[in-house]
Amino acid sequence: MIETAIRRYCLTIHALVAFVGKSISYLMPVLAFVVAFEVFSRYFLNQPTIWAYDLSLFIFGYIAALGGAYAQQQRAHINVDILYNKVSPRMRSLFNIISFCLAIFFVAIICKMSIGKFEEALEFNYRRQSEWAPHMHHYWVMMAVASFMLGLQLSSDLLEEGFHLLTGKQLLPDSVRNIEETPHD
Amino acid sequence: MISIELLTGVLLLCILVTFALGAPVGLGLGGIAMAVGYITWGDGLFNVIPTTLEATHFSFILLAIPLYIYMGQLLTRSGIGDAMFNASQMLIGRVRGSLAISVIIVCSMIGAMVGIIGAGIMTSGSIALRPMLERGYNKRLALGVIMAGGGLGILIPPSIPMIMFASATQNSVGRMFIAALVPALITIVLLITYVVIACKLDHSKAPLDKVPDVAPTLKEKWFTARDGLLSLLLIVAVLGSIIMGVATPTESGAIGVVGAICLAVLFKRFKPRMVRNAGMQAALLVSVAMWIIFGATVFSNFHLLMGVQNMVASFTQDLGLSPMMVIIMFQLIMLLLGFIIDEFIIVLMCAPIFTPIAVSLGFDPIWFGILMILNIEIAVQTPPYGFALFYLKGIAPPGITMLDIYKSVTPFVLIKLLVLIICMCFPDMVMWLPNKIMG
Amino acid sequence: ADHNWRFANLYSRGSAFGEVYESLAKNIETMSNGRIKVQVLYSGEGVGTTGILGAVKSGLITMGAPFQSMHAGELPAGIVEIGLPGGTDDATELTTLFQEKGWAPILKEAYGSQGLVWLDPYIQPAVYVLTKKPIKSIEDFKGLKIRAPGAYGKFLRNLGASPVSLAWGEIYTSLSTGVIDGSIGSNMIDHRDGNHVEVAKYMYPLPLAGAQVLPIIVNRNAWSKLSPDLQAIVSAATTVHAREQLTKSKLWESQAVAEMEAKGLQWSPAPSDADKAAWQSAGAGLWDEYAKSDKYSAELIEVLRKEAN
Ligand code: NA
Numbered sequence: 045m046i047e048t049a050i051r052r053y054c055l056t057i058h059a060l061v062a063f064v065g066k067s068i069s070y071l072m073p074v075l076a077f078v079v080a081f082e083v084f085s086r087y088f089l090n091q092p093t094i095w096a097y098d099l100s101l102f103i104f105g106y107i108a109a110l111g112g113a114y115a116q117q118q119r120a121h122i123n124v125d126i127l128y129n130k131v132s133p134r135m136r137s138l139f140n141i142i143s144f145c146l147a148i149f150f151v152a153i154i155c156k157m158s159i160g161k162f163e164e165a166l167e168f169n170y171r172r173q174s175e176w177a178p179h180m181h182h183y184w185v186m187m188a189v190a191s192f193m194l195g196l197q198l199s200s201d202l203l204e205e206g207f208h209l210l211t212g213k214q215l216l217p218d219s220v221r222n223i224e225e226t227p228h229d
Numbered sequence: 230m231i232s233i234e235l236l237t238g239v240l241l242l243c244i245l246v247t248f249a250l251g252a253p254v255g256l257g258l259g260g261i262a263m264a265v266g267y268i269t270w271g272d273g274l275f276n277v278i279p280t281t282l283e284a285t286h287f288s289f290i291l292l293a294i295p296l297y298i299y300m301g302q303l304l305t306r307s308g309i310g311d312a313m314f315n316a317s318q319m320l321i322g323r324v325r326g327s328l329a330i331s332v333i334i335v336c337s338m339i340g341a342m343v344g345i346i347g348a349g350i351m352t353s354g355s356i357a358l359r360p361m362l363e364r365g366y367n368k369r370l371a372l373g374v375i376m377a378g379g380g381l382g383i384l385i386p387p388s389i390p391m392i393m394f395a396s397a398t399q400n401s402v403g404r405m406f407i408a409a410l411v412p413a414l415i416t417i418v419l420l421i422t423y424v425v426i427a428c429k430l431d432h433s434k435a436p437l438d439k440v441p442d443v444a445p446t447l448k449e450k451w452f453t454a455r456d457g458l459l460s461l462l463l464i465v466a467v468l469g470s471i472i473m474g475v476a477t478p479t480e481s482g483a484i485g486v487v488g489a490i491c492l493a494v495l496f497k498r499f500k501p502r503m504v505r506n507a508g509m510q511a512a513l514l515v516s517v518a519m520w521i522i523f524g525a526t527v528f529s530n531f532h533l534l535m536g537v538q539n540m541v542a543s544f545t546q547d548l549g550l551s552p553m554m555v556i557i558m559f560q561l562i563m564l565l566l567g568f569i570i571d572e573f574i575i576v577l578m579c580a581p582i583f584t585p586i587a588v589s590l591g592f593d594p595i596w597f598g599i600l601m602i603l604n605i606e607i608a609v610q611t612p613p614y615g616f617a618l619f620y621l622k623g624i625a626p627p628g629i630t631m632l633d634i635y636k637s638v639t640p641f642v643l644i645k646l647l648v649l650i651i652c653m654c655f656p657d658m659v660m661w662l663p664n665k666i667m668g
Numbered sequence: 669a670d671h672n673w674r675f676a677n678l679y680s681r682g683s684a685f686g687e688v689y690e691s692l693a694k695n696i697e698t699m700s701n702g703r704i705k706v707q708v709l710y711s712g713e714g715v716g717t718t719g720i721l722g723a724v725k726s727g728l729i730t731m732g733a734p735f736q737s738m739h740a741g742e743l744p745a746g747i748v749e750i751g752l753p754g755g756t757d758d759a760t761e762l763t764t765l766f767q768e769k770g771w772a773p774i775l776k777e778a779y780g781s782q783g784l785v786w787l788d789p790y791i792q793p794a795v796y797v798l799t800k801k802p803i804k805s806i807e808d809f810k811g812l813k814i815r816a817p818g819a820y821g822k823f824l825r826n827l828g829a830s831p832v833s834l835a836w837g838e839i840y841t842s843l844s845t846g847v848i849d850g851s852i853g854s855n856m857i858d859h860r861d862g863n864h865v866e867v868a869k870y871m872y873p874l875p876l877a878g879a880q881v882l883p884i885i886v887n888r889n890a891w892s893k894l895s896p897d898l899q900a901i902v903s904a905a906t907t908v909h910a911r912e913q914l915t916k917s918k919l920w921e922s923q924a925v926a927e928m929e930a931k932g933l934q935w936s937p938a939p940s941d942a943d944k945a946a947w948q949s950a951g952a953g954l955w956d957e958y959a960k961s962d963k964y965s966a967e968l969i970e971v972l973r974k975e976a977n
């Protein structure tokens with residue numbers, strides 16, 4: 045009963061995080077296009093834009109931050125796995141529980157500070173310092189969302205590891221971690 | 230208040246523990262900084278988060294990372310990267326280890342495009358790792374070659390750390406760029422020599438290409454050569470866009486993306502699915518790299534706010550050593566700093582503290598700067614903590630562990646150490662060319 | 669010490685200006701008999717130049733010497749404070765503007781609205797533009813791609829140039845390959861430190877801003893924890909600091925120019941009267957625009973207008 049509820053919670057988070065993670069990847073070509081357009085406009089039209097610089101940085105920040113939860117879901121974040129690979133699977137779950145608690149502590153602070161900055165940005169009408177001067181508030185909303193989602197994913201992973209530590213069984217099917225990896229397409 | 234020496238010790242210990250537990254590097258470093266910071270400083274330290282976020286996400290220099298990663302992914306998924314290596318194999322395929330040699334040369338060219346370590350390693354890794362592994366190269370050799378070659382990005386001009394060094398010490402950037410050329414060339418030659426000798430001694434490191442049952446027809450050869458030339462042309466175009474002043478080294482990554490897509494269309498390999506999958510993998514890698522950079526920067530910002538730079542400065546004041554010993558001591562300090570901080574911070578911190586001392590002892594600042602760059606290249610590749618190691622792990626296929634990566638770098642780090650020692654003992658290796666060209 | 673302060677400034681370690689901030693820190697320590705201890709942090713040592721305002725505001729840093737152009741989006745009045753293009757370079761005139769004509773109280777309020785205490789400002793040398801080709805007449809600016817952020821970019825656009833946004837670390841490479849035709853530096857010392865003369869030789873004789881006025885700011889909570897006598901001591905130390913900046917920066921500016929001239933710096937030919945007039949009007953055209961950005965900017969520009977009439 046509880047097990048089903050936990051599993052449903054985890055799978056919901058997995059679905060949400062995977063959706064966001066895959067969606068932001070569509071920003072990659074947009075980012076390249078924005079920078080390429082600036083080069084084109086500056087070199088061939090002799091008209092540097094006032095927006096490409098900040099826009100490309102915003103897109104960069106969005107990809108970097110929002111992909112964090114998906115990377116956690118796929119366990120793609122880099123770790124030093126020397127001792128980690130040598131211990132038993134249950135010990136590994138214990139290791140993960142400690143690591144993920146530390147990580148949740150970190151992302152919770154990021155989330156809290158980002159919300160604070162968002163309120164500040166609204167109150168003082170914060171913008172970028174460039175001539176284009178785009179608003180900053182959406183960036184802080186995004187950071188709050190990105191860190192919150194990373195926190196959610198970590199909470200799901202914590203449950204998963206805790207379940208494994210206690211029962212020695214897998215909570216979720218392996219298929220949740222299989223990125224479609226087809227190098228030749 | 231806790232002394233900075235004690236704090237540094239505590240932080241180092243925490244790093245080792247979290248690494249041993251296998252925690253995600255970026256999140257772990259950030260978590261340590263926040264936890265230790267909360268105890269020693271209080272919740273006021275949490276305010277380091279917003280400024281650090283803005284500093285990392287709004288750094289135009291770091292924008293090279295997503296652009297070059299995406300270019301690398303497009304090249305490998307469209308098969309253009311392979312075309313380059315197929316052509317080179319047609320030329321020198323009979324030499325054992327030839328593919329690794331081609332990879333070193335391609336990495337040097339990528340090094341001439343990018344100015345930071347991350348972009349160099351992740352691009353080289355995207356394009357060149359799989360071809361080597363598929364042909365049965367020993368994985369340690371393959372990984373080591375990528376690491377060593379990709380790391381050349383800061384030694385071959387243009388180089389952001391060199392610009393930072395020159396500015397912090399009021400020296401000529403042009404002079405420094407030129408001074409780096411001979412050491413870079415020595416490194417490349419030594420890397421290739423090592424690959425040739427190592428493969429000769431141990432045939433399992435690099436199998437020879439299988440002779441196909443049916444010899445390739447002239448037409449097939451022509452296609453291989455043509456595809457290879459076209460993909461080489463892309464590299465030339467990206468390099469050209471920098472040299473001709475069309476784009477900055479950061480922006481040139483976008484030129485590479487556009488070029489890669491054009492080539493894919495030309496090769497009839499363009500599929501929306503390919504662009505989408507390349508984007509997905511690239512976005513994941515960008516995110517992984519940036520969360521490491523962010524977490525590590527939070528960590529080093531905390532350490533800097535607590536005054537680690539003053540500790541380094543006061544330590545170097547009362548050494549009482551002979552001039553050459555001082556230089557060696559500086560190298561050791563920087564290698565040790567490489568345990569906990571990244572390439573930019575090492576320059577930011579050490580260039581202004583060390584260089585005046587080196588100059589007062591009668592050494593040339595440009596020479597000292599090149600030593601620093603060579604040193605940083607090593608520092609970011611030495612275990613346990615090194616950005617280059619993390620980038621490589623990010624790009625490597627699933628089965629490869631951090632231990633593989635640690636072991637793979639050893640011979641290549643020794644080569645780079647050798648170059649460092651050569652340049653230290655024979656300053657002319659560094660100074661001859663700039664003196665010849667710039668007087 | 670009763671108060672442990674962190675003081676972040678806009679320059680990297682090793683820059684000539686560093687010692688002036690170090691001596692401000694020392695003065696505060698000596699004058700307060702060690703009751704306030706000040707740790708100096710250079711750019712990037714925990715906080716980058718772009719983060720100083722936010723860091724002092726949040727209390728991460730107690731005291732800061734920010735560069736207002738970096739904070740145009742957070743505190744627009746700072747852009748007017750630092751000196752809009754075409755402004756005066758006369759130190760006495762500037763002092764009067766701040767102390768007697770009413771800029772100081774407006775700025776105290778502007779910074780105060782963000783939880784910052786605004787202390788005595790100090791003057792730094794002028795902003796110049798360096799180009800790859802000589803500028804023989806103001807017409808030559810037409811179509812040039814010049815790295816110039818914010819207000820300076822708008823000013824150069826008024827002259828027909830195309831302002832470009834670039835990271836500082838890419839200026840050198842971009843000048844050398846020709847991505848850009850010129851760049852402004854925050855002052856002559858900045859041009860020298862960036863080695864830009866190696867790749868662009870011509871300095872235009874008219875400054876974009878005659879002098880730059882930079883503030884020292886303190887976190888309000890930290891400030892209110894000081895007893896009145898300590899507050900007076902910090903204020904007095906910043907006054908000494910302002911004097912030191914003025915004399916030293918003039919000296920350093922001339923040294924930087926001499927060093928660059930030795931490396932081949934040349935001045936573009938002296939501008940004609942028509943050129944000077946065009947230069948002036950390109951600057952005055954910005955007043956209206958900046959007055960619109962927020963109420964404090966409007967008040968500051970109102971004072972300028974009264975002066976001009
Ligand atoms: Na390079």
Ligand code: NA
Pocket residue numbers: 567568569607608609610611612613614615
């Ligand atoms: Na290291």
